Amino acid sequence: MDLRELAVVFFKRFKAAFDDELQFIFRRFTHHWLLWILPLLIFVLIGNIFSQGVLYDLPVGVVDQDKSVLSKTIIRDLNAGAHANIIDYEDSLNQAEKSLAKANIYALLYIPPNFEADVLAGRQPTPIFYYNALYYSAGLYSIMDYSGLIAQLNSELRILLAAKAGLAIPKLVQANLNYDGLFNASGNSMYFQQFSAMVHLIQLFVVALTIHVLGKLPRKTRLSYPFILGKLAPYTLWYTMLLIFEIALLVLYSQARVSGNPFSMLIVGFFYVIAAQSLGILLFTFTRSIIDAYSFIGLLVGLALTYSGVVVPELSMPWIARFISSIEPLTYALNKLFDLFLRHASLLSVVKTCLILSSYPIIITFLVRKRLVKRLILEGTS
Structure with a gap:
């Protein structure tokens, strides 16, 4: 055949x-x-x-040991964002860490003492913001507004610090970002x-x-x-x-x-x-x-x-x-x-x-x- x-x-x-x-x-x-x-x-x-599409109002703990105008501004602006719902733990860092481990909160922002003074003195202090990686999506979304908030504060403070030091700040390039709603894991x-x-x-x-x-x-x-x-x-x-x-x-x-x-x-x-x-x-x-x-x-x-x-x-x-x-x-x-x-x-x-x-x-x-x-x-x- x-x-x-x-x-x-x-x-x-x-x-x-x-x-x-x-x-x-x-x-x-x-x-x-x-x-x-x-x-x-x-x-x-x-x-x-x-x-719901995107996770909103996720519980985020805050321990502010500076209690300054700048630290309160960061906390207020973060809470005003879409993703984070701020829970104030006062000075109880240990209690906040336990809440993070139990998933009562998905992220924790720690602002160290003398934060505002160090910023205005140009010493570049580092606030600590970390999330529970066991809850990847929730933890990631809970800190999503933070990077944009810090970038905005940096752009404002650098001008202030440069003016105090008598330095001229070069103008940054303007970049426009266009985004469409796709099946995009990053978006x-x-x-x-x-x-x-x-x-x-x-x-x-x-x-x-x-x-x-x-x-x-x-x-x-x-x-x-x-x-x-x-x-x-x-x-x-x-x-x-x-x-x-x-x-x-x-x-x-x-x-x-x-x-x-x-x-x-x-x-x-x-x-x-x-x-x-x-x-x-x-x-x-x-x-x-x-x-x-x-x-x-x-x-x-x-x-x-x-x-x-x-x-x-x-x-x-x-x-x-x-x-x-x-x-x-x-x-x-x-x-x-x-x-x-x-x-x-x-x-x-x-x-x-x-x-x-x-x-x-x-x-x-x-x-x-x-x-x-x-x-x-x-x-x-x-």
């Missing part, structure tokens, strides 16, 4: 399985839960959790986390449904790779469109601007779903039962969430964690989808990501080529 005949036979078997599965895709109650009820329900729940981490969680959870449902479909294949049907791919193909298309639909809802809800090509998101999403399905095939093939395969989904999802850059920035990981991150399809899909929001990503970079994602089904097909059909037969006789 030549290559053309093999292709024709492959297509016929694939189409027959595809058409057969398409008739039953919404006739199974489990499919409704995995295809749209749970994904959309969790999407709404995540949207409500992050509905709005809430939207980034919501976007990341949505992409991440799609993988969970794809893997779970892939295992479910493989476990429910007809026992008397002749099993082959075209047949298996045809059975999974309707769900590939469905989850791709579901991912794009949720991204569109998120964009409309947050009024984000998409800099890249939306069609590229569709292509990346398609290959991402295929990569996730191949992981489901891998789990099903190398486990003894469907229950065992389901039990490993938690491990897979946990690794993907931890090492894809969602929880911990990839550049801050040790080399072994970066290696694990490099073998997760979520890492490549999330980075490229995120990249398409922020900038006009080139077609070459999109193609590169799709080629990386397409390597997962190719490699996994090579790994399971001898075992998958036997595993399906074993499942059918059990």
